[in-house]
Amino acid sequence: MDRIFKERMPVSQAKEKFLASIVPLTRTEDISIRDCPGRVLATHTIAPRNVPHFRRSAMDGYAMRAADTLGASPLNPVMLQLSDVVEEGTCTRIGTGQHMPEGADAVMMIEDTISMGDMIEIRAQLHPGKNVGDIGEDIRKNEILFNKGHLLRACDVGVLASLGIREVKVYCKPVVAIIPVGDDLVPLSYTELPSAGKNLESNSLMIGLYVEQWGGVPKYHNIVPEDTAQIEQAIKENIDADMLIISGGTSVGEKDFVPGVVASRGELLVHGVGLSPGKPTALGLVNGKPVVCMPGYPAAGLVALFVFGRPALRKVANAPDVPDVIVKAQLSSKVTSREGYLSYARVILDGRTAHPLMTAGAGILSSIAKSQGFVIITEHVEGYEKDSEVDVVLIE
Incomplete structure (x- = not known):
């Protein structure tokens, strides 16, 4: 494999090409x-009955016949007898949501009445159906509640429960294999101080937590040395996963074998993107499964994970991509970027002020932890001046 990036694909083009190659899951389960x-949801959800399934009062007040209120006003009130049944000349007390009694076709708000023992002074005129909820007013039987592909929320669960629905058919969560590559890595279980040149392998845990947050199931693989055969074997062992994320071994050094292995076992769609940090990102397919090859440097890897890994995982899961949470802020100092690169500048937020932390430093994970978000600088902008109002994308 040639050891230089002959091309640097724009981020938008790389993302479009990668996502277009992904086939969403078809496996389903009832939960x-x-x-x-x-x-x-893997199917349309149909309402099995009406809600409400009875006529109900929409107000606290009195149920009555609308015809008995004809001409009623504060200056010309109508007197009705309080009763347990509704018939000509009578009314009955009713609360919001309660079943409308036989004979009643309207509800007078309590504010438009005056109680006089067992007589009620009616001070407004009603029409039939006033302040009454009809059968199926909320939900009609056989109505489509939620379409296939709907991302269910807690409020949706309330609707399902109100209809007596106890189970739904959903798409299975994608299994995402996470493969760390690097001769310099030692497992997190290592209790001693790593020797010089060695580092604890923390990317897998970070990736796995985001996979869970974005709707997937992480499948962790042991550290793989920078060896073509062993990288190929690791991919082979995880080909039953729905998606693969490989951390490290993506650049153009002598031991950066990952893109070449992906190309030999499947299709390498992209290698090298106009992303800072994150230029060495590679994207491809193996056995039809999407593969995100992110840089091993933590900050660069995290940016690549946000830009490519998250939307890819959401598409595999049949779910809409997670929208960024954006706040407006004013820069306390100038931020610069590399022309031709989509740059993610880390910033610290102090109220509505954004203090730039750094735009470089791909290996400095603490710069992510210290910052609250990114200012994204487009490819054709050299940066933003001090006091500029910018969008800050919050780090999840």
Whole structure:
């Protein structure tokens, strides 16, 4: 494999090309509605009955016949007898949501009445159906409640529960294999101080937590040395996963074998993107499964994970991509970027002021932890001046 990036694909083009190659999951499962928030419906959900299934009062007041209120006003009130049944000349006390009694076709708000023992002074005129909820007013039987592909929320669960629905069919969560590559890595279980040149392998845990947050199931693989055969074997062992994320071994050094292995076992769609940090990112397919090859440097890897890994995982899961949370802020100092690169400048937020932390330093993970978000600088902008109002994308 040639050891230089002959091309640097724009981020938008790389993302479009990669996502277009991904086929969403078709596996489904039936789960309890208690477990369905954040899951994606695999079928249309049809209402099995009306809600409400009875006529109900929409107000606190008195149920009565609208015809008995004809001409009623504060200056010309009508007197009705308080009763347990509704018939000509009578009314009955009713609360919001309660079943409308036989003979009643309207509800007078309590504010438009005056109680006089067992007589009620009616001070307004009603028309039939006033302040009454009809059968199926909220939901009609056989109505489509939620379409296939709907991302279920807690409020949706309330609707399902109100209809007596206890289970729903959803798409299975994608299994994402996480493969760390690097001769310099030691496992997190290592209790001694790593020797010079060695580092604890922390990327897998970070990736796995985001995979769970974005709707997937992480499958962790042991550290793989920078060796073509062993990288190929690791991919082979995880080909049953729905998606693969490989951390490290993506650049153009003598031992950066990952893109070449992906190309030999499947299709390498992209290698080298106009992303800072994150230029060495590679994207491809192996056995039809999407593969995100992110840089091993933590900050660069995290940016690549946000830009490519998250939307890829959401598409595999049949779920809409997670929208960025953006706040407006004013820069306390100038931020610069590399022309031709989509740059992610880390900033610290102090109220509505954004203090730039750094735009470089791909290996400095603490710069992510210290910052609250990114200012994204487009490819054709050299940066933003001090006091500029910018969008800050919050780090999840």
